[in-house]
Amino acid sequence: MRSNGLSYFYVRPHLERVVASWTRRRPQFIEGDDWAAAGASAHLEYWQEHGGRCRSDDCLIHDAGRLRFEAGYAGGDGAGERVAAWTAGEAHAILTGSHGREIDSVAIPAGADECTALCAIMDRWGEDLTRWDRIPQEPEHQPAADEAPQAAPGGAPPAPPETADRLF
Known part of the structure; x- marks a missing residue:
C-alpha cells in the first residue's frame, strides 16, 4: 500500500x-492493529515525499468519492435504457429511467467497494446489465476562505455559499 495505495481491484x-488469515491463525499478533490505517498513513507519507499524489487510477486514499459507477439496463418495455449509478462513498445507488428521473434507490453499506455495490445493485434490479462503467469524476473546486466568488457563465450572479452543516 505504501507506493500503490488502496485499490478496489488489487490491494x-x-x-x-x-x-483474515492472521485473525484466524495468530490473533494475538494483530490485536489492536489497524493494518489498513497504517498502510494509508504510509501511502500518504510516501507520496508527500514523491510529488504529493500517487498515479494510481483507482486509489481509494486519494480518489475516494471521485469514482462513479454506472450500470446500464435495457428498457424491457421499449422505454429506453435505465441507469443505476453509485458514487464511491455514497449511501445509496439511484436507478433512473430514460427520462432522467429517479425510479428507485437501494442502500449501499458504509465503506462498500465496487463489488459490494454491484452486488446490491444486481440484487435489487436484476443481473441483466448491458454495461458496467467506472467513471472518474473531476473534483469540485472548493474556493479558499479569502477567494472572491466567481460569476457563473452567461453573467448570472454567483450562487450563495452552502450554509448547511456537513459531517465531513
Missing part, C-alpha cells in the same frame, strides 16, 4: 485476505 482484496 484491498489481498489485504482483507491477509488480515
Whole structure:
C-alpha cells in the first residue's frame, strides 16, 4: 500500500485476505492493529515525499468519492435504457429511467467497494446489465476562505455559499 495505495481491484482484496488469515491463525499478533490505517498513513507519507499524489487510477486514499459507477439496463418495455449509478462513498445507488428521473434507490453499506455495490445493485434490479462503467469524476473546486466568488457563465450572479452543516 505504501507506493500503490488502496485499490478496489488489487490491494484491498489481498489485504482483507491477509488480515483474515492472521485473525484466524495468530490473533494475538494483530490485536489492536489497524493494518489498513497504517498502510494509508504510509501511502500518504510516501507520496508527500514523491510529488504529493500517487498515479494510481483507482486509489481509494486519494480518489475516494471521485469514482462513479454506472450500470446500464435495457428498457424491457421499449422505454429506453435505465441507469443505476453509485458514487464511491455514497449511501445509496439511484436507478433512473430514460427520462432522467429517479425510479428507485437501494442502500449501499458504509465503506462498500465496487463489488459490494454491484452486488446490491444486481440484487435489487436484476443481473441483466448491458454495461458496467467506472467513471472518474473531476473534483469540485472548493474556493479558499479569502477567494472572491466567481460569476457563473452567461453573467448570472454567483450562487450563495452552502450554509448547511456537513459531517465531513
